[in-house]
Amino acid sequence: MHTNDFIKYSKDLTLLYVEDDPFTREMTSMILEDFFHTVIVAVNGLDGYEKFQHNKIDVVLTDINMSKMNGLAMCEKIRAKNEMIPLVVLSAHNEEDFFLESIKIGINGYVLKPVDIKQLSNVFSQVLQRCKYARDAKENLYFLEEYKKAINESSIVSKTDLKGIITYVNDAFCKISGYTKEELLGKNHNIVRYPDNPKSLYKELWHTIKDKKQIWKGTLRNKAKNGKSYYVSSVVMPVLNLNGEILEYISLRNDITDIVNPLKQLQDELDNAKNPFLILLKLEDFQELEEFYDTKTIQEIEQKVQKYLEEKLSHYYPYDTLYSLEHGEYAFILNANLYKENIEEFIVNLKNLQAQIKEDKIPFDIIEYDIAVLISLAYEKNKIYKSVTLGMKQLLNKKENFILANNLATLEQEKAKKNMQTISMIKDALKASRIVSYFQPIIDNTTQKTVKYESLVRLIDNEGKVLSPFFFLDIAKKSNYYLKITDVVLEHSFSMLYHCDADISINLSALDIEQKNMCQKIITLLEKHKEQAHRIVFELLEDEKIKDFKIVKKFITTIKEYGVKIAIDDFGAGYSNFERLLEYQPDILKIDGCLIRDIVTSSYSHSVVKSIVTFAKEQNLQTVAEFIEDEEIFNIVKSLGVDFSQGYYFGKPEPL
Numbered sequence: 343m344h345t346n347d348f349i350k351y352s353k354d355l356t357l358l359y360v361e362d363d364p365f366t367r368e369m370t371s372m373i374l375e376d377f378f379h380t381v382i383v384a385v386n387g388l389d390g391y392e393k394f395q396h397n398k399i400d401v402v403l404t405d406i407n408m409s410k411m412n413g414l415a416m417c418e419k420i421r422a423k424n425e426m427i428p429l430v431v432l433s434a435h436n437e438e439d440f441f442l443e444s445i446k447i448g449i450n451g452y453v454l455k456p457v458d459i460k461q462l463s464n465v466f467s468q469v470l471q472r473c474k475y476a477r478d479a480k481e482n483l484y485f486l487e488e489y490k491k492a493i494n495e496s497s498i499v500s501k502t503d504l505k506g507i508i509t510y511v512n513d514a515f516c517k518i519s520g521y522t523k524e525e526l527l528g529k530n531h532n533i534v535r536y537p538d539n540p541k542s543l544y545k546e547l548w549h550t551i552k553d554k555k556q557i558w559k560g561t562l563r564n565k566a567k568n569g570k571s572y573y574v575s576s577v578v579m580p581v582l583n584l585n586g587e588i589l590e591y592i593s594l595r596n597d598i599t600d601i602v603n604p605l606k607q608l609q610d611e612l613d614n615a616k617n618p619f620l621i622l623l624k625l626e627d628f629q630e631l632e633e634f635y636d637t638k639t640i641q642e643i644e645q646k647v648q649k650y651l652e653e654k655l656s657h658y659y660p661y662d663t664l665y666s667l668e669h670g671e672y673a674f675i676l677n678a679n680l681y682k683e684n685i686e687e688f689i690v691n692l693k694n695l696q697a698q699i700k701e702d703k704i705p706f707d708i709i710e711y712d713i714a715v716l717i718s719l720a721y722e723k724n725k726i727y728k729s730v731t732l733g734m735k736q737l738l739n740k741k742e743n744f745i746l747a748n749n750l751a752t753l754e755q756e757k758a759k760k761n762m763q764t765i766s767m768i769k770d771a772l773k774a775s776r777i778v779s780y781f782q783p784i785i786d787n788t789t790q791k792t793v794k795y796e797s798l799v800r801l802i803d804n805e806g807k808v809l810s811p812f813f814f815l816d817i818a819k820k821s822n823y824y825l826k827i828t829d830v831v832l833e834h835s836f837s838m839l840y841h842c843d844a845d846i847s848i849n850l851s852a853l854d855i856e857q858k859n860m861c862q863k864i865i866t867l868l869e870k871h872k873e874q875a876h877r878i879v880f881e882l883l884e885d886e887k888i889k890d891f892k893i894v895k896k897f898i899t900t901i902k903e904y905g906v907k908i909a910i911d912d913f914g915a916g917y918s919n920f921e922r923l924l925e926y927q928p929d930i931l932k933i934d935g936c937l938i939r940d941i942v943t944s945s946y947s948h949s950v951v952k953s954i955v956t957f958a959k960e961q962n963l964q965t966v967a968e969f970i971e972d973e974e975i976f977n978i979v980k981s982l983g984v985d986f987s988q989g990y991y992f993g994k995p996e997p998l
Contacts, residue, residue: 351470351474352377352378352379352401352466352470353377353378353379354379355378355379355380355400355401355470356378356379356380356381356382356397356398356399356400356401357374357377357378357380357381357382357399357400357401357402357403358382358384358390358393358394358397358399358401358402358403358404359371359374359381359382359383359384359403359404360383360384360385360386360387360389360390360402360403360404360405360408360413360416361383361384361385361404361405361408361432362385362386362405362407362408362409363405366405366455366457367383367385368822369457370457371383373457373459373462374403377462377463377466378401382397382399386408386409386410386411387404387408387410387411387412387413387415387416388410388411388416389410390402390404390411390413390416391411391416391419391420394416394420394423395423399427400427400428401427401428401430401466401469401470402417402420402427402428402429402430403430403431403432403453404416404417404429404430404431404432405431405432406431406432406433406434406440413431413432414431414440414443414444414447414449417429417431417444417447417449418447421447421448425448428450428451428469428470428472429447429448429449429450429451430449430450430451430452430453430465430466430469431444431449431451431452431453432453432454432455432457433452433453433454433455434454434455450469450472451465451466451468451469452465453465482559497512497514497594497595497596498512498514498515498518498574498594498595498596498597499511499512499514499515499592499593499594499595500512500515500526500531500592500593500595501590501591501592501593502530502531502590502591502593503590503591504588504590504591505530506530506531506591507528507529507530508526508527508528508529508530508531509527509590510527511523511526511527515595518566518572518574518597519533519534519564519566519567520566520567520568521533521534521567525567534564534565534566535564535565536562536563536564536565536571536614537565537614539562539563543560543562546558547560547578550578551578551579551580551591552580552588555580555582555586555588556579556580557577557578557579558576558577558578558579559575559576559577559578560575560576561573561574561575561576561598562574562576562595563610569662570662570663571607571610571611572597572599573597573598573599573607574595574596574597574598575595575596575598576593576594576595577593577594577595578591578592578593579591579592579593604665604666604667605665605667605668607663607665608665608667608673608675608727609727611662611663611675612675612723612726612727615675615677615723617677617678617679617682617721617723618675618676618677618678618721618723618726619675619676619677619678619680619681619719619720619721620673620675620719620720620721620726620727620730621673621674621675621676621692621717621718621719621730622671622672622673622717622718622719622730622731622733622734623651623671623672623673623715623716623717624669624670624671624672624715624716624718624734624737625647625670625671625713625714625715626714626715626716626743627714628669628670629669631643631670632669643704644666644670645666646704647670647672647704647713648664648666648672650702650704650713651664651672651699652664654695654698654699654702655674655695658691658695659674659676660676660677661674661675661676662674662675663675671734673730678721681721682721685721689744689746692717692719692744693717693744696715696717696743696744699713699714699715700712700713700714700715714743715743716734716737716738716742716743716744717743717744717745718730718731718733718734718736718737718744718745718747719733719745719746719747720733720746720747720748720749720750721748722748722749724749724751724752725751725752725755726751728750728751728754729747729748729749729750729751729752730747730750732747732750732751732754733745733746733747733750734747736750761817761820764813764814764817765817765818765821765823767801767803767804767814768801768814768817768818768821768823768827769823770804771801771802771803772823772826772827772830774804776801776802776803776804777799777800777801777827777830777831778799778800778801778802778834778997779797779798779799779800779830779831779834779835779838779997780797780798780799780800780808780995780996780997781795781796781797781798781838781846781995781996781997781998782795782796782798782988782993782994782995782996783795783844783988783992783993784796784844784847784966784986784987784988785986785987785988785992786985786986787976787979787980787984787985787986787987792844792992792993793844793845793986794844794845794846794847794879794986795838795842795844795845795846795847795998796847796849796881796988796995797831797834797835797838797846797847797848797849798810798811798849798995799811799815799827799830799831800995801813801814815827819853824853825853825854825857825859825860828850828854828860829860829863831848832848832863832864832867833867835848835878836867836870836871836874836878838998839871839874839877839878840874841998842998844877845877845878845879845907846877846878846879847879847880847881847909848878848879848880848881849880849881849883849911850880850881850882850883851882851883852883852894855882855893855894855897856893861897864901865900865901868901868904868906869904872904875904875905875906876904876905876906878904878906878907879906879907879908879909879929879930880901880906880907880908880909881909881910881911881932882894882898882908882909882910882911882926882928883911883912891925894925894926895925898926898927902927907929907930908926908927908928908929908930909928909929909930909931909932909966910926910928910930910931910932911932912932912934912935913931913932913933913934913954914931914933914934914937914950914951914954928963929963929964930963930964930965930966931954931958931963931964931965931966932965932966932968933951933954933965933966933967933968933984934968935968935969936969937950937951938951938967938968938969938970938975938979938989939969939971939975941975941978941979942974942975942978948978948982951967951979951982951984952982955982955983955984959983964985964986965983965984965985965986966984966985966986966987966988967979967984967986967987967988967989968988968989969988969989970987970988970989970990970991970992971989971990971991972991973991975989975991976991
């Protein structure tokens with residue numbers, strides 16, 4: 343199995359990766375995720391065996407020396423449960439003592455530490471080849487059993503002479519191919535051969551039945567007289583006389599077009615189309631349908647919608663097949679050459695058709711279903727299916743109903759590449775201690791003296807450029823590095839207590855609080871700096887993604903015992919609501935910067951800030967105004983009774 347074939351095959355597999363060293367586990371996991379569909383990580387042998395029992399695992403990669411249960415002991419238990427599963431161990435040069443034991447267990451492969459991508463790929467290619475053969479054999483056996491049931495009903499039969507000329511076809515062959523017997527007899531099977539099938543396929547077929555005189559079995563994609571493709575499961579065999587000489591060849595086929603995955607059929611057609619124009623339709627609010635109706639009703643809806651769409655679309659477009667995909671999605675392909683020059687007109691007409699569809703209804707026994715479809719389309723062939731699916735995802739997120747999705751896949755790939763570069767930059771910065779804290783002063787509006795500093799994270803890249811969180815923090819949240827950054831910021835912020843007399847304000851998100859280890863880290867720091875802990879302010883960002891408010895409330899109750907103060911950040915806009923204050927029990931409200939920035943020109947902002955200050959004073963809460971950029975803004979917020987100010991007018995974030 344070549345490396346590219348291995349990657350294509352492994353993308354459908356689930357890997358159990360067992361490693362007790364956190365750094366090695368993190369680095370190797372990033373590599374493995376490029377190869378496997380799912381990587382389930384375990385921290386020792388006992389954890390690994392537990393996860394093996396509760397997940398469908400295809401391959402196991404494990405370290406040897408680990409606490410609680412070593413890798414070989416775990417493999418032995420796994421092998422007792424599954425004799426066929428591929429087992430690969432990570433081996434250091436000083437672990438020869440385990441070699442004989444691994445042979446007894448039946449380890450399939452070894453990868454030397456430190457992990458090298460090329461070595462890892464080669465080992466898995468060899469190991470998974472056996473796994474692939476076993477899976478293919480299992481699938482072929484399944485198909486054969488299915489065909490046995492169907493052969494009594496109908497088989498597509500043809501016979502040829504020694505030169506491959508057709509001498510007999512049955513009615514089923516004529517029906518599926520669209521040719522008459524007269525058109526088929528005397529021809530060879532090239533008449534129904536799909537032009538893009540690989541020549542090697544037919545070379546293997548003839549070598550099997552002619553040279554080896556054995557039965558050839560396989561799936562073929564054929565082409566009917568009208569140009570439509572169909573799939574058949576074929577058994578081709580030589581008919582021998584008593585002397586072992588070939589008299590003729592016979593082929594038994596079953597039409598498996600309906601059982602071939604519609605997405606595979608769609609992708610096959612896309613691969614072979616010279617200028618495809620792909621249109622993807624999705625039933626609007628299909629998720630609600632799935633939640634409300636049972637499976638049988640959902641299937642009935644999808645089938646009736648498919649028939650309706652086939653009939654409706656056929657009046658407007660010369661498409662071949664309407665593919666019914668999963669979750670209320672349908673797709674069809676047109677020849678882009680017919681529409682590219684007048685694409686604006688095509689889009690207008692398609693939108694009009696979309697509006698017509700929305701006016702129609704499909705009657706059922708128990709309901710009358712109003713049809714409405716979202717449409718994503720593309721005609722740039724490069725990753726065209728990926729582009730339309732990304733387009734559909736955008737429609738769902740933005741609650742829109744139509745998009746021309748050309749090149750979205752390429753843009754997504756570029757975005758992913760840029761994200762990986764950012765992650766690499768974060769990794770290097772953490773390693774080189776280039777994650778730093780800047781501090782911005784917070785001023786008492788009465789005395790205009792600095793009474794607090796807000797701790798703000800910065801990243802210094804390898805060229806010495808200082809980057810704000812805008813350039814890296816959101817990406818960090820999608821990796822394991824976010825919590826490491828938070829850890830660094832906490833250490834810097836607490837140490838600053840001994841370099842100034844002001845309070846230190848630290849930002850925390852729901853992601854921080856919901857992490858048990860991070861909460862424990864904060865408690866440990868508060869305990870360590872107990873005498874100074876009353877000078878810490880934690881700014882909590884309101885976040886609708888919070889999963890469990892009980893965790894947040896418990897955390898706040900715990901840290902307040904150390905004299906810590908709680909501030910609500912960005913209060914007054916977006917997700918803010920006064921009822922949430924009862925959950926957080928804050929000491930300080932930091933008024934959203936958007937309100938302060940526009941307060942000079944916006945009567946709405948002025949009114950909202952005024953109401954927030956009034957509410958805060960009634961509840962005995964302090965207020966902070968951010969984005970104080972000039973004296974005019976400062977005078978307004980001071981006149982409204984805001985207690986503290988923060989912004990470039992008083993000082994930019996900088997190292998202390």
